Amino acid sequence: MGQRRRRAPPLPKPNMRLVEIRRYPVKSLRGHALKEAMIEPIGIAGDRRWMIVDETGRFLTQRQIPKLAQIDVELTPGGVTLRHDRHGALTIAVPDKDAALETVTVWRDAVKARSAAAARDYLSSFLGRPVDLVYLDDVAARPVNPAYGRGDDRVSFADGFPLLIVSTSSLDDLNRRLDAPVPMDRFRANLIVAGAPAWAEDSWRRIRVGGLTARIVKPCSRCTVPTLDPLTGERPHGNEPIDTLAGFRRGAEGGVMFGQNAVPDKFGRIAVGDEVEVIEQGPSNVFLRGAS
Helix, strand or coil, X not given: CXXXXXXXXXXXXXXXXXXXXXXCCECCCCCEEECEEEEECCEECCCCCEEEECCCCXXXXXXXXXXXXXXXXXXXXXXXXXXXXXXXXXXXXXXXXXXXXXXXXXXXXXXXXXXXXXXXXXXXXXXXXXXXXXXXXXXXXXXXXXXXXXXXXXXXXXXXXXEEEEEHHHHHHHHHCCCCCCCHHHHCCCEEEECCCCCXXXXXXXXXXXXXXXXXXXXXXXXXXXXXXXXXXXXXXXXXXXXXHHCCCEECCCCEEEEEEEEEEECCEEECCCEEXXXXXXXXXXXXXXXX
């Protein structure tokens, strides 16, 4: 009789952990790290519920105004405090139902939001142009792009999706290619995961972290914001790290990819140190230009 072939032992699962949680209360202003957070259908509770808009109601970000990076934000009971080293501090309450309801635009989305008129002078003076601060009080107001989401998926004032997930190993791989390494906060992600191989997140389809289960819906196409110092808005190394990323992470249809956008399916509390479990995988969702 022939010898029975031994079955190869299963490969060990990577020990993946959530090592950082970051929240950005006002779109394109500074964010802050959290030890734990509650996940809601539109993302981390308190994330990007506020946004600065111009006179036409169109959103403003560090893409147009890099110095927005200089304003710190603190969530307070019933509002936010804006703080700048030389411009001072201002606390604003969440607008009530009597506040003006404006139509504002985020990319192609028109959304109703409440004006926080008390912030106009502070922000307009700092930026040297008329602006307004608005608050998204209706969490059902903005659907996710139907090409990537389901009918009831919703998002805050984030660029397109409730959560952005990045991997420390992927950043390490990028930094090995750079003359001047960049920190993780250049990429303004919500959930930072350690312990996965570099770029493994391209094949994730569903993950579980603490009380959160989320769908990975598309890779994140990066703009110029990662070229900016996250505290000053200055551009210390030209168009890096975007130029280097473009050399090996450019999608077949254009766009330079770093990180993965996600939509929550199950909501709950997450905390730094939670295990990150991949519960569904598939082929890479980054179809790199030139790849066979």
